Amino acid sequence: MLEIKPIFHALCRSKVGAVLLLLQIAITTAIVSNAAFIIQDRIAFLNQETGYPEQDLFKFNVMTFGKDVDLSQQFELDESMLRALPGVESAAQSSSIPLSGSGSASSFNLKPAPQESKSVRTAYFFIDEHGLDTYGVKLISGRNFSEDEVLITNSPTDRTTNVTVITEALANELFPESDALGKTIYFGDLPLKVIGITAPMKGPWLKDSHPNNVALIPYIQSRTYAQFAVRAKPGQRAAVMKDIESLMLKNYSKRVINNIRGLDELKDEYMAADKLMMRMLIVLITILVLVTALGIFGLTLFNISKRTKQIGTRRALGARKSAIINYFLVENALICSVGLFLGVIAALLLGQMLMQHFSIAALPPSYIAITAVMVFFMSLLAVLGPAKRAANISPSIATRTI
Amino acid sequence: MLLHYLDLSWRSFKRTPLVSFLMVLAIAIGIGITMTSLSVYHMMSADPIPHKSSQLYNVQLQTMDEGHTWWTGDDIPMQLTYQDAENLYNAPIPDKKVAMMRTGFSVYLDSDEVKPFISNARMTTPDFFNMFDVSFIYGGVWSEQQEQSAAPVVVISKELNDKLFAGENSIGKLVYLDDDSYQVVGVINDWPLNLKYYDLNNGAFNKVEDLFLPFSLIKAKELNSWGNSNGWKYENIRNFADRLQSEQVWIQFWAQLDTTEQKTAYGNYLTSYIEEQKKRGRFTREKPEYSLRDVNQWMEYNNVVSEDNKILVGLSFMFLAVCLANILGLLLAKFLRRAPEVGVRRALGASKRQVFLQHLVEVAMLGFIGGLLGIVLAQVGLLGVRQSYNYYANLATMDLTMLLSAPVIAITTCIIAGLYPAWLVCKTNPAIYLKSQ
Numbered sequence: 117m118l119e120i121k122p123i124f125h126a127l128c129r130s131k132v133g134a135v136l137l138l139l140q141i142a143i144t145t146a147i148v149s150n151a152a153f154i155i156q157d158r159i160a161f162l163n164q165e166t167g168y169p170e171q172d173l174f175k176f177n178v179m180t181f182g183k184d185v186d187l188s189q190q191f192e193l194d195e196s197m198l199r200a201l202p203g204v205e206s207a208a209q210s211s212s213i214p215l216s217g218s219g220s221a222s223s224f225n226l227k228p229a230p231q232e233s234k235s236v237r238t239a240y241f242f243i244d245e246h247g248l249d250t251y252g253v254k255l256i257s258g259r260n261f262s263e264d265e266v267l268i269t270n271s272p273t274d275r276t277t278n279v280t281v282i283t284e285a286l287a288n289e290l291f292p293e294s295d296a297l298g299k300t301i302y303f304g305d306l307p308l309k310v311i312g313i314t315a316p317m318k319g320p321w322l323k324d325s326h327p328n329n330v331a332l333i334p335y336i337q338s339r340t341y342a343q344f345a346v347r348a349k350p351g352q353r354a355a356v357m358k359d360i361e362s363l364m365l366k367n368y369s370k371r372v373i374n375n376i377r378g379l380d381e382l383k384d385e386y387m388a389a390d391k392l393m394m395r396m397l398i399v400l401i402t403i404l405v406l407v408t409a410l411g412i413f414g415l416t417l418f419n420i421s422k423r424t425k426q427i428g429t430r431r432a433l434g435a436r437k438s439a440i441i442n443y444f445l446v447e448n449a450l451i452c453s454v455g456l457f458l459g460v461i462a463a464l465l466l467g468q469m470l471m472q473h474f475s476i477a478a479l480p481p482s483y484i485a486i487t488a489v490m491v492f493f494m495s496l497l498a499v500l501g502p503a504k505r506a507a508n509i510s511p512s513i514a515t516r517t518i
Numbered sequence: 519m520l521l522h523y524l525d526l527s528w529r530s531f532k533r534t535p536l537v538s539f540l541m542v543l544a545i546a547i548g549i550g551i552t553m554t555s556l557s558v559y560h561m562m563s564a565d566p567i568p569h570k571s572s573q574l575y576n577v578q579l580q581t582m583d584e585g586h587t588w589w590t591g592d593d594i595p596m597q598l599t600y601q602d603a604e605n606l607y608n609a610p611i612p613d614k615k616v617a618m619m620r621t622g623f624s625v626y627l628d629s630d631e632v633k634p635f636i637s638n639a640r641m642t643t644p645d646f647f648n649m650f651d652v653s654f655i656y657g658g659v660w661s662e663q664q665e666q667s668a669a670p671v672v673v674i675s676k677e678l679n680d681k682l683f684a685g686e687n688s689i690g691k692l693v694y695l696d697d698d699s700y701q702v703v704g705v706i707n708d709w710p711l712n713l714k715y716y717d718l719n720n721g722a723f724n725k726v727e728d729l730f731l732p733f734s735l736i737k738a739k740e741l742n743s744w745g746n747s748n749g750w751k752y753e754n755i756r757n758f759a760d761r762l763q764s765e766q767v768w769i770q771f772w773a774q775l776d777t778t779e780q781k782t783a784y785g786n787y788l789t790s791y792i793e794e795q796k797k798r799g800r801f802t803r804e805k806p807e808y809s810l811r812d813v814n815q816w817m818e819y820n821n822v823v824s825e826d827n828k829i830l831v832g833l834s835f836m837f838l839a840v841c842l843a844n845i846l847g848l849l850l851a852k853f854l855r856r857a858p859e860v861g862v863r864r865a866l867g868a869s870k871r872q873v874f875l876q877h878l879v880e881v882a883m884l885g886f887i888g889g890l891l892g893i894v895l896a897q898v899g900l901l902g903v904r905q906s907y908n909y910y911a912n913l914a915t916m917d918l919t920m921l922l923s924a925p926v927i928a929i930t931t932c933i934i935a936g937l938y939p940a941w942l943v944c945k946t947n948p949a950i951y952l953k954s955q
Contacts, residue, residue, distance in 0.1 A: 132938070136847045143840050147833055154829070179636055181624040181697045229752035304752055340696065341742075370697075372624045372634045385908075392907045393826040396555070397833075399899075403547055404837055411844040414540065418851040474825045 123447050130422075133415055138455040141491060144408045145459025146466045149487035151397045153467075153479050158394040162387055166215060167317035169252040172205070172350055173379035174357050175213045178342045182370025187338035188268050190368055195246070197367060198344070203352035208250040209336055210345045211242035212320050215383040219320030224331060226290065228305040236289050238282075238329040239319030240303070244268075247332055248281065250347050251317065256284055258297050258312035266334040277335040281312035285328035308333065322386060353378065405494060412498040416444060420506045427506055428513035437507035444503035445496060452495045456488045463487070520879065527880035534852060541848050542888045548841030549892025549928045554899030555830040557920045561913040562823045566715045567651060571813035574649060575781070577606065577771040579792065580807035581800065582750045591819065594809050595748065595767045596719050600736075603769035605791070607643060607733075612784055614649050614774035617733050618642035620720045620745040623695035625729070627682060637678065638744070639695075639729035640717075641736050647673070647706070649774050650716055655679075657689040657704035660732055668734035673704040678728040695729070698739070706730075712912045715813055717770050718820040720745030723909040743768045765800075773810070781810065838927075842935050845884075849939040853877060860943055861951030873944040881936030882929050889928030893921060 127134050178194075180187060191209055198207035212219030219239055227233035241247065245261040248254075260281065267277045280301070287296035287310070300307050308331075319330045348356045361373040384391075420427070427440055467479030531538045565571050578594045579602055588595050598606070603617040619641045626634035644659045646652070656679075660671045672693060679688055692699045709726050720743075735741060740758040747768035755761050775781040785808070792806035811819055860873055896916065903914040916924075 132850060133847060136843045136850075140840050140843045143836055143843075147836050147840075151833060177636075179622075179624045181626070181634065181694070183697050305754070370634075372636050374636055388907045388909070389824065389826065392903060392910075393830070395902070395906060396830055399902075400551060400830075400833060400837060403551065404840060407544060407547060407840060407844060410540070410544075411840075411847060414537075414844075414851070415847050418847070470829065474829060476825075476829075 119443065120446065120450070123443060123450065127447065127450065130419070133419065134451050137412060137415055137451050138458065140408050140411050141452055141455030141495065142458035142462050144404055145456060145484070145487055145491050146462035147404060148401050148491070149463040149484045150466050150470060150479060151401045152487060153483045154476065155394050155397050155401075156483075157477070158390045158397075161322070161390055162394070164322070165316070166322075166383065167253055167315060168214060168379060169347065170215075170378070170380040170383060172348050172353055173251065173345060174348070174353055174377060175210075175216070175343055175345050175379065175382070176360055176364075176376040177374050178344065178364065178371055179374070180340045180342075180368075180371040182368065185368060185370070186270070187340070187342075188270055188336070191336070191338050191342065192268070194344070194364060194367055197363065198346055199246070201356060201363075203348050203356040205252075205347040205349055206246050206250040207344060207346040208243055208246040209338075210247065210250075210343055212239075213343055213345060213379075213382065214241075214251065214318055214320055214330075215322060215379055215386060216320055217382070217386045221319070221321075221324070222303060224286070224290065225302045228302045228307065230305075233302075234290065236286065236329060237324075237326045238286055238331050239321070239324070239326075240331045240333055242335045242337065243332050244334055244336055247345075248314065250345050252347055253317045254315045255281070256313050256315055258310070260312055261332075261334040266336065268336045268338070270338055277333055278307060278309060279311045279334060280308040281314060281332045282310055283314050283317055283328060283330045285316065285326075286331060287313050289326075289329065303331075303333070322383075405491075408491075409494055409498040412448070412495050413502060416448070416499050416502040417505075420444075420502055420509075423506075424509055424513060427509045428511055431509065432511035440507040440509075441500075441503045444499055444506060448495055448499040449492075452492055456492060459491070460484050460488060523876045523879035524883060526876060527883045530852075530856070530880055531883070537848055537852050538884065541845050541852075541884050542891060544841045544844045544848070545885060545888030545928050545932060546891035546895055548838040548931065549889055549924055550895025550899055552831075552834040552838050552927065553892060553896035553916065553920060553924050554903065555827065555834045557896065557900060557916045558903065558910065558914050559823060559827050559831050560920055561712055561915065561917070562827065563817070564712070564917075565814055566711060566713060566817075567813060570651065573774055573776050574813050575773050575775055575784075575810040576812075576816045577773055577788070578809040578811070579788070579801075580803060581765055581767070583802050584804070586750045588750075592809065594807060595750070596820075597746070597748070597767040598769045598771050599765055599767055600762045600769055602795075603771050606771060606773075609787065609791070611787055612773050612775055612780060614645045616643050616646045616649055616772050618646060618717070618770050619733070619736060619741075619743050619768060620717060620727065621736075621741050622744050623729065625678075625682075626694045628692065628694065628699075632682060637728040638724070639731060640727040641731055641733050641741060643733045645774075646716075646730070647704075649772060652709055653707045655705045655707050656687045657702070660703050665732045665734055668732060668738040670698060670700045670735075671703045671732065672700040673706060673730040674702055675706055675726065675728040676708050679705045695731075700731070710912070713817070713822060715817060715822075716772065717745070718816065718822065722820070722822065723913075737762060775810070785810065838931060842931050845932060845935040846938065849881065849936055850942070853939040853943040857943060857946050858951040860946045861948040864946060865948040865952055870944045873946075874940050877940035877943060878933060878936055881932045881940070885929035885932030886925055888932065889925030892928055893924045896924065 195207055198204055221237060221239045223235040224238045225233045225235045244266045245263055248260055261279060265279050290296060290301060291299060296310050297313060298310065300309050316328060317330055318327050321327060357376050360376055364373045463484045470476045471478055578596065579598060580594050581599060587593055590596060607615060607617045621641055622636055622638045624634050625637045626632060644662060644665050647659050655676060659673060660669060664671055679685060683691060688702045688705060691702050693702060711726055714722050714724060714726060747766050749766040751765060753764050755764055773784060775784055788808040789806050792801045795801045863873065900914045904911050
């Protein structure tokens with residue numbers, strides 16, 4: 117019915133064209149399946165939930181050069197001014213800013229250093245009792261800091277803080293068996309009692325080995341270089357951001373306010389390289405598929421023009437139009453299957469290579485399967501047009517020139 | 519003869535405009551994609567200081583105890599502790615060496631004309647400018663004596679000089695940095711670096727600092743690093759003096775070693791330095807370990823060319839291979855259709871070789887046109903790259919090498935694709951075609 121045998125023999129007579137097509141299909145399958153996997157990986161990374169209302173949050177830096185001021189007092193004044201603004205929900209000084217790509221991390225332990233004990237990498241924020249509200253993060257259990265638990269100091273040696281609020285991810289990693297609430301963990305030799313556990317919130321580095329481990333510590337050391345986080349009321353962020361510099365300078369002028377950036381903007385910047393990679397790969401595979409489709413299209417057209425007489429003769433001998441179309445579809449399917457077989461092998465090899473040399477996970481077989489099916493249908497689609505044209509070749513052609 | 523072949527090629531191009539156009543398009547797309555990723559790769563991996571890159575060495579020391587690991591390939595920290603940097607700087611060899619750190623200040627003048635702003639600064643010892651080939655417009659570097667005495671002097675960039683002093687000679691003028699005044703002793707020329715190769719792990723794509731000050735000011739003014747500082751063990755650091763004495767690493771150190779002898783001598787010196795420090799309870803590892811990497815090795819070690827970029831270059835060459843297969847198919851179709859004409863030419867006395875060459879010239883011409891069009895496409899691609907990634911603003915461009923290599927790659931690809939069809943067509947047996955006409 118499918119006349120595979122004669123088609124195969126005909127193919128053997130024009131091997132080069134078939135081999136070229138087969139190679140194109142194989143390479144295309146290899147590239148597309150691997151690229152699709154990387155793209156999917158990046159999309160998941162780009163769209164991940166961070167735990168913050170990024171659209172409403174922004175940060176700014178304060179660099180104080182005036183020496184005639186008590187920084188702690190000044191920052192308290194600044195914070196109250198910020199919180200009182202009509203467009204602002206909450207504001208807090210924060211030692212580092214989430215998603216920004218810069219911050220501090222350390223290992224948090226179950227025993228005080230230098231004793232050896234379980235040790236977990238954790239990003240930490242020095243922040244006051246307004247921190248959670250400012251970042252819009254909910255507590256799952258326990259409580260927030262009270263005002264008198266927050267240590268505000270100008271002295272770098274003063275370290276009498278003794279409580280912390282940590283994320284659920286960190287709690288589970290430190291205490292996989294039991295509830296972390298009420299337990300004591302150690303930041304160096306400093307004991308911190310866990311008084312609250314928060315919903316997921318990301319640390320400063322989304323590409324960190326432990327991006328979900330975050331600890332909030334109620335310790336405000338006022339430095340000449342400080343960062344503030346502000347959560348605006350929905351839709352009012354732009355207006356608040358515009359006025360922030362003049363408002364802050366009005367409070368005290370011997371300082372520089374800069375880097376006034378939205379949290380979403382910081383995240384975009386941190387992710388810019390990944391977005392670029394994703395875009396370039398999408399462009400690459402789209403054009404690649406188009407080029408391959410055009411290649412198949414062109415080659416079929418060429419084959420048809422070579423076989424015009426042959427097709428005419430077949431039609432004259434009684435072949436239906438559908439038989440002609442079938443012929444080309446089956447021929448293409450044959451080439452394509454071999455090409456896909458090679459393509460699957462090539463895709464696996466390429467995936468293996470990428471995994472060996474780069475930090476890319478193993479290519480799941482489903483990506484190869486889906487790509488193969490899609491390439492197969494694409495090739496059928498590319499052949500369909502020329503095949504229909506071939507079917508319309510008039511039988512009289514065969515009789516005209518012999 | 520070449521001109522004649524070119525003429526023939528052009529006629530052939532015009533005779534089958536669609537197929538020719540498709541071929542040019544295929545090669546142009548292939549080149550466009552390949553050159554886009556290759557250009558970024560090329561610019562990132564380019565030697566930033568070619569005439570000197572093999573004389574400048576970054577110094578690393580294995581300060582960590584046995585069993586501690588670092589994320590670098592060889593487990594050695596990328597930066598030095600302050601005490602090691604200070605000791606190595608005061609060492610008798612080599613002649614030229616530099617210890618440095620990135621920080622920043624709020625900058626203002628003694629007038630209200632310029633609103634205070636923040637600038638990045640590099641705390642460095644004076645050899646920096648000579649070692650990294652930085653030239654001055656006005657003045658020069660501070661003296662070794664000023665370095666030792668932590669003098670309040672500053673070298674500023676041309677951009678900052680334009681901003682603060684309207685580009686005039688500002689030597690001797692005062693600038694306020696964080697409430698202290700500093701005297702300008704030098705203004706450096708524009709120093710366009712795509713990549714801050716001298717400090718790769720503290721913002722390699724950031725622009726060069728605007729302020730350069732004596733390294734000794736770190737201690738005098740208790741300046742904090744605006745770059746990475748890393749510790750590997752618990753230390754009770756309560757004040758700045760503790761930090762200077764700690765095992766935290768936060769200082770970059772380079773040495774200029776002009777000859778292999780100097781390099782060996784310096785290696786020996788480092789070994790003996792480690793042995794000497796051992797007696798004081800530091801460097802507890804059995805085997806003394808240090809590392810000297812020249813500029814290119816240092817860039818390689820720091821994975822300056824991102825993984826993504828390498829993958830893209832690989833994939834785009836595979837893409838080019840698909841385009842090549844495509845062109846090969848189209849060329850076969852085109853050349854074979856012309857077999858009767860070739861038969862006549864052969865019968866009139868053209869040798870196989872001439873026919874072969876004629877067809878190669880034709881594909882080379884296609885490659886050339888495709889290459890030119892490919893450059894245009896690559897420019898569009900690079901524009902897209904620049905727009906979506908700020909850091910690549912300087913890197914996503916084509917320099918002369920890339921502009922020249924685009925047509926070369928295109929022509930090579932086309933000739934590879936054209937070899938088989940040209941060979942097929944030159945084998946044509948004239949008799950067959952003469953008969954049927």
